[in-house]
Amino acid sequence: MQRKLVLAAVAAVWAVAASGAETIRVESVTATPGQTNLLVRVLIDHSAPIYAMSFALRYPTAGLTFTQASLDGTVFTxxxxxxYFQALSGADYCGAAIVLDVNEPYDERTLPAGTAQFACALYFDVKATAVCGDAYALDLRGDLGSPVIDCVFTTVAPGTISKSVVPVLTDGTVSVSVAPIIASITPNRGSKDGGTAVTITGxxxxxxxxxxxGDLALLNKVVVNSTTITGTTRAHAVGVVDVVASNSCGAATLPGGFTYFGIEPIVAEVMPRWGIIxxxxxxxxxxxxxxxxTTVTFGGLPLLSKTFVxxxxxxxxxxAHAAGPVDVVAxxxxxxxxxxxxxxxxxxxTIESVMPASGGGDVDIIVVGTGxxxxxxxxVLMGGNPVEGLDVMSGEVFSCHVPACGAGVTWLGLMVFTTGGSVNLPQAYNCGGGTGPTFRRGDANCDGMWDIADAIVIxxxxxxGRTVKCLDALNANDSDNVDIADAIYLLKYLFTQGTPPPPPFETPGTDPTPDNVGCAESCS
Incomplete structure (x- = not known):
């Protein structure tokens, strides 16, 4: 018949005070913030063999989280x-009960007497909010749990009844030891006279x-939280200095993290912003x-006829300098x-292309070029008149509005004037009577026929990403752009007696309607 031992109430067991040689003690350890699976060892000293023990300790939940108790690596192997081994835990306590022999045949196995024996492994996670100097007490107690968990050894001699010994309890501590870390300082430069408000993060x-x-303590230092310190710099000689944060656990250095400057010049603006090469x-x-x-350079070349005002x-x-942007340095x-x-x-x-390049006018165009x-x-002049809606997107692209083509007007010329010079494109926009690129609408592959191959090209x-000669030829429905509707429009015309594409259709010609679609070259 199997016998079970309940440590809280064992029949015919009496408690005896420890002689001083009997102890349960928790080993003190150091840890870092956020550390997981921190091992805390429970050690025992006992002058007589034992066949059972139990213990419990209280820990601060603000800094620690208990994860498990284990006998791995202990004397109980x-x-x-x-x-019988039972890990014990509650809201703010943990412990264990250990019995060597509870099953029949009952041979009263015991753990020989010894000192500093590793009896149980407790594992904790340390909260990430822990900082240097935090200390978390691991308090062995005899009043934890319900029913209460006794901190005792149980001894037995063959042919005798069991007795429990209440050992001396020695608490342990988890001490947080971590040096600070510096990630940055903002701003990273300030006056040699001091007074710069800075924020150190880490x-x-x-x-x-x-x-x-720079080896000078911050004035008005405030530790905002575990990652932020604010303060004000002191006066210091001009130069690059280190930034240091330190505590009793160590120090961190951000080499060359801050620069003290004197009366350095600041360049805010140059007028005009453009100049000739x-x-x-x-x-x-x-x-x-x-x-x-103070000297001034443009792209590394000294300013001519410099005058300090x-x-x-x-x-x-x-x-003089090659075309392009340059830095201005004082x-x-x-x-x-x-x-x-x-x-x-x-x-x-220069002007490289205009899109759209033909139509009835009264439309926005995009001009690609340089300078x-x-x-x-x-x-910008169009047809000799200033354009409306000029929008310079970059040094290579601008857009503007083309006025409506007047009666009898064949071409509108485009003129661009800048600091660097001017360009004139007399035949920039075809009002319908010019000799711009010609095409047949719907003839996407430019083979002079209309068939399913054209829909596939679209x-x-x-x-x-297929390249084509003339987007206007793909624009089968003569909308404002080329999309899948053009392929559908052409397929309906080919196979369901749909409406033919708008002009120019059977005879090659230029686009008579203004839109955002153009031709790179004739497609006829």
């Missing part, structure tokens, strides 16, 4: 492996964390902290200030 900060910029454009450089010794203004002439004895792409050199503009500036510098253009 091999010949001393217990027949990890593992607490109220005791010190912060220094041959140089000589009169310019005004606007900024701060200029003096008579005051602390915020320098004037001169832009040097430099004095302390340092430099740069306006990235602050000035652009332009040559005469375009912006609306403050560029003038679908290939839409979904497979």
């Amino acid at each position: 091999g010949a001393a492996a217990p027949e 990890q593992h900060f607490n109220a005791a964390t010190a912060a220094a910029v 041959t140089g000589g454009t009169d310019v005004t450089v606007i900024g701060e902290q200029f003096d008579a010794s 005051n602390a915020t203004t320098i004037i001169g002439k832009a040097p 430099t004095n004895a302390v340092g430099s200030g740069t306006l990235i792409a602050g000035f652009a050199y332009v040559g005469a503009p 375009f500036t912006d609306t403050s510098d560029m003038t 679908l290939g253009y839409l979904f497979s």
